[in-house]
Amino acid sequence: LTTKLTLEAVKLIEGKNFAHLATISSDGSPHVAPVWIDHDGDVILINTAMGRIKQKNTTKNPRVSISIVDQNNPYARVTIKGKVTQQTKQGADAHIDKLAKKYTGSDKYQNRQPGEQRVILRIEPLRVLSSP
Amino acid sequence: LTTKLTLEAVKLIEGKNFAHLATISSDGSPHVAPVWIDHDGDVILINTAMGRIKQKNTTKNPRVSISIVDQNNPYARVTIKGKVTQQTKQGADAHIDKLAKKYTGSDKYQNRQPGEQRVILRIEPLRVLSSP
Numbered sequence: 055l056t057t058k059l060t061l062e063a064v065k066l067i068e069g070k071n072f073a074h075l076a077t078i079s080s081d082g083s084p085h086v087a088p089v090w091i092d093h094d095g096d097v098i099l100i101n102t103a104m105g106r107i108k109q110k111n112t113t114k115n116p117r118v119s120i121s122i123v124d125q126n127n128p129y130a131r132v133t134i135k136g137k138v139t140q141q142t143k144q145g146a147d148a149h150i151d152k153l154a155k156k157y158t159g160s161d162k163y164q165n166r167q168p169g170e171q172r173v174i175l176r177i178e179p180l181r182v183l184s185s186p
Numbered sequence: 187l188t189t190k191l192t193l194e195a196v197k198l199i200e201g202k203n204f205a206h207l208a209t210i211s212s213d214g215s216p217h218v219a220p221v222w223i224d225h226d227g228d229v230i231l232i233n234t235a236m237g238r239i240k241q242k243n244t245t246k247n248p249r250v251s252i253s254i255v256d257q258n259n260p261y262a263r264v265t266i267k268g269k270v271t272q273q274t275k276q277g278a279d280a281h282i283d284k285l286a287k288k289y290t291g292s293d294k295y296q297n298r299q300p301g302e303q304r305v306i307l308r309i310e311p312l313r314v315l316s317s318p
Binding site: 072074075076077078082083084085086087088115117118119120121123125128131133135 | 204206207208209210214215216217218219220247249250251252253255257260263265267
């Protein structure tokens with residue numbers, strides 16, 4: 055049932071636009087947080103660290119919803135429903151540096167915490183909606 | 187258990203910043219959408235229309251999570267967990283005009299759909315978190 059990303063979604067992801075990731079917390083309430091975002095073909099990539107709410111929530115319940123808004127036009131946006139199909143630590147350190155470069159211009163991610171283990175959430179889209 | 191809004195939250199709400207509202211859909215998956223936002227003291231106000239996903243979802247499950255990011259500094263932000271304690275149609279038409287004025291400069295909301303009934307979701311905060 056996996057769906058393709060639309061050209062508009064790819065354009066918003068490849069721009070320096072922030073996304074918002076919604077997940078379900080263990081008490082059943084929704085959680086939402088701003089995130090950096092990337093893609094690998096039709097798979098969305100979000101980089102977090104082991105033990106963070108996003109990582110824990112999607113381990114228990116892989117369903118997510120993502121909203122991406124064009125920073126230069128808040129009425130151009132895309133919403134993606136999907137599921138985390140894999141969490142991968144391999145390449146996650148290099149990947150957060152790549153995202154830091156994209157979003158901040160730094161060659162290295164500046165907010166690494168002692169002992170943190172980065173992890174990439176690989177998200178397969180189930181529905182991609184462009185908002186009017 | 188209701189919590190007060192922080193000064194930082196109020197400042198972000200009163201600025202022209204967009205918020206993201208996460209709710210739980212009837213199939214248990216999360217839903218997230220960009221929204222205009224307002225407050226009445228410590229109560230957060232989001233204006234939607236009857237029958238929209240946000241309105242239907244919070245009728246079934248009142249738990250929400252809201253993220254507000256400063257449009258001029260994406261690293262200044264606030265996350266609020268809360269619940270919809272009331273949905274009120276009274277004053278909702280005037281209120282969407284007030285929000286249109288704040289966000290677009292128009293005296294009237296320009297996107298009214300034929301037959302739509304506006305409704306204000308009144309949200310009581312349970313937790314207010316300022317992000318580093």
